[in-house]
Amino acid sequence: MGLTLHRSLAVAAALAVLAPLAAARPEEPAVVEITAKRFQFTPSEVTLERGKPVVLRLHSEDVTHGFYMKALGIDTVIPPGRNTDVAITPQQPGRYMVICDHFCGAGHGNMHMDIVVK
Amino acid sequence: MAKPIDRRTFLRIASVSLGIGALHRVAPAWAASGASDDTSRRLKSRNGEAVTPFTFVQLSDMHVGFSGPPNPTGTRAFERAVEIVNALPKAPDLILFTGDLTHDSEDQNERTARMQRFLEISGRLKVKTRRLVPGEHDAGLDGGALFREHFGNSSYAFDHKGVHFVALDNVSRALPEVGPEQIAWLQKDLARFPPTAPIVVFTHRPLFDLKPEWEWFTRDGDQVMNVLAPFENVTVLYGHIHREDIQQSGHVRHCAARSLAWAFPDPAQVAEKKPLAFDPGRPFANLGLRTLKAAPGAHPRAATIAMDEVELTLREHSGTDGIAQLLRPSTL
Numbered sequence: 001m002g003l004t005l006h007r008s009l010a011v012a013a014a015l016a017v018l019a020p021l022a023a024a025r026p027e028e029p030a031v032v033e034i035t036a037k038r039f040q041f042t043p044s045e046v047t048l049e050r051g052k053p054v055v056l057r058l059h060s061e062d063v064t065h066g067f068y069m070k071a072l073g074i075d076t077v078i079p080p081g082r083n084t085d086v087a088i089t090p091q092q093p094g095r096y097m098v099i100c101d102h103f104c105g106a107g108h109g110n111m112h113m114d115i116v117v118k
Numbered sequence: 119m120a121k122p123i124d125r126r127t128f129l130r131i132a133s134v135s136l137g138i139g140a141l142h143r144v145a146p147a148w149a150a151s152g153a154s155d156d157t158s159r160r161l162k163s164r165n166g167e168a169v170t171p172f173t174f175v176q177l178s179d180m181h182v183g184f185s186g187p188p189n190p191t192g193t194r195a196f197e198r199a200v201e202i203v204n205a206l207p208k209a210p211d212l213i214l215f216t217g218d219l220t221h222d223s224e225d226q227n228e229r230t231a232r233m234q235r236f237l238e239i240s241g242r243l244k245v246k247t248r249r250l251v252p253g254e255h256d257a258g259l260d261g262g263a264l265f266r267e268h269f270g271n272s273s274y275a276f277d278h279k280g281v282h283f284v285a286l287d288n289v290s291r292a293l294p295e296v297g298p299e300q301i302a303w304l305q306k307d308l309a310r311f312p313p314t315a316p317i318v319v320f321t322h323r324p325l326f327d328l329k330p331e332w333e334w335f336t337r338d339g340d341q342v343m344n345v346l347a348p349f350e351n352v353t354v355l356y357g358h359i360h361r362e363d364i365q366q367s368g369h370v371r372h373c374a375a376r377s378l379a380w381a382f383p384d385p386a387q388v389a390e391k392k393p394l395a396f397d398p399g400r401p402f403a404n405l406g407l408r409t410l411k412a413a414p415g416a417h418p419r420a421a422t423i424a425m426d427e428v429e430l431t432l433r434e435h436s437g438t439d440g441i442a443q444l445l446r447p448s449t450l
Contacts, residue, residue: 103254103293
């Protein structure tokens with residue numbers, strides 16, 4: 001019985017130490033999947049929360065596309081065949097147009113999507 | 119009789135890049151001698167001296183191969199522009215093409231056919247000195263390989279009558295950028311010129327953030343402008359935006375040309391990047407070309423470059439107007 005009490009006290013002590021640490025661990029950022037395919041992004045609009053970290057998981061279904069919006073710190077290319085993750089924490093509310101800036105064909109000039117930050 | 123300038127004195131003066139005009143002021147006796155002609159030629163070759171008047175033309179964004187609602191007339195606007203240039207009262211010395219000569223296609227054979235069609239139409243120009251840069255439609259998908267096969271280098275420089283021309287390629291890397299190698303080349307190319315040398319840069323995309331959301335920018339354009347910053351007389355001619363736009367930034371004048379395919383609206387007036395609607399009554403509305411005249415400026419090595427925007431019009435055919443004129447067979 002002494003040993004059982006000792007073990008119980010040890011577990012309780014461990015929990016007392018670990019519980020606050022668990023509470024302090026930052027929440028994993030939400031992942032938003034975005035697909036690029038000539039000549040559109042899907043979805044065409046995404047809404048994010050100001051100050052909340054998010055990972056934009058980009059995937060191309062055909063050729064290399066660009067993903068560019070200077071004000072949000074987004075500047076990457078999306079090669080086909082793998083995911084490309086872009087981590088952002090938007091700070092300013094507003095509507096931002098993200099463009100494909102990697103020439104992908106005749107319809108490239110109008111390939112864009114909106115990110116709305118609220 | 120005054121003593122002619124000796125070689126050592128000449129070399130000391132030449133080493134600080136004084137222009138031939140300044141030499142005439144410094145050493146009038148030398149200038150009066152026959153030795154000045156040879157020196158003038160050598161200085162002209164080294165420093166782009168002696169601007170003499172000439173005219174040239176900028177044509178842009180003909181998108182050969184495109185046919186759609188904004189432009190159902192195909193190459194008619196381009197062909198009309200060729201007629202206008204050929205009919206100019208004084209033939210220009212050269213023609214600059216600032217990109218998107220063809221409209222992109224996924225079919226390589228079709229891309230080749232469009233480049234050949236461009237060559238066929240541009241071949242009707244009486245002016246044989248033509249210099250071209252690609253647009254993203256010409257070079258964005260294959261790094262410029264097919265463009266170079268048909269038209270030669272996409273980035274180069276040359277002098278003409280005292281003006282230094284630089285062709286910059288900001289499309290072949292697929293992203294809107296010039297790239298570090300070309301910027302280093304530009305720096306080296308310009309190193310031999312004095313700050314007053316007149317420089318014309320011709321390229322496809324704007325070298326500044328005109329409207330990044332519409333992809334009207336060059337990512338490393340600020341680095342290009344840093345290389346150009348020491349020069350007092352720079353004109354940048356470009357296309358891509360399918361509308362006339364002229365902006366001054368320090369010593370640099372950025373001049374976008376109209377397209378010969380379709381027009382875009384003013385981004386300050388509309389939210390959406392959508393071509394202006396085709397008007398059958400005015401099929402060439404908002405399309406055009408630019409004529410430029412280079413002339414000596416107030417300074418011996420300066421130049422002024424004046425521009426005229428020429429909006430395309432149709433030839434006069436009595437009894438017909440608007441798109442009906444275009445249905446007549448071309449007499450080119």
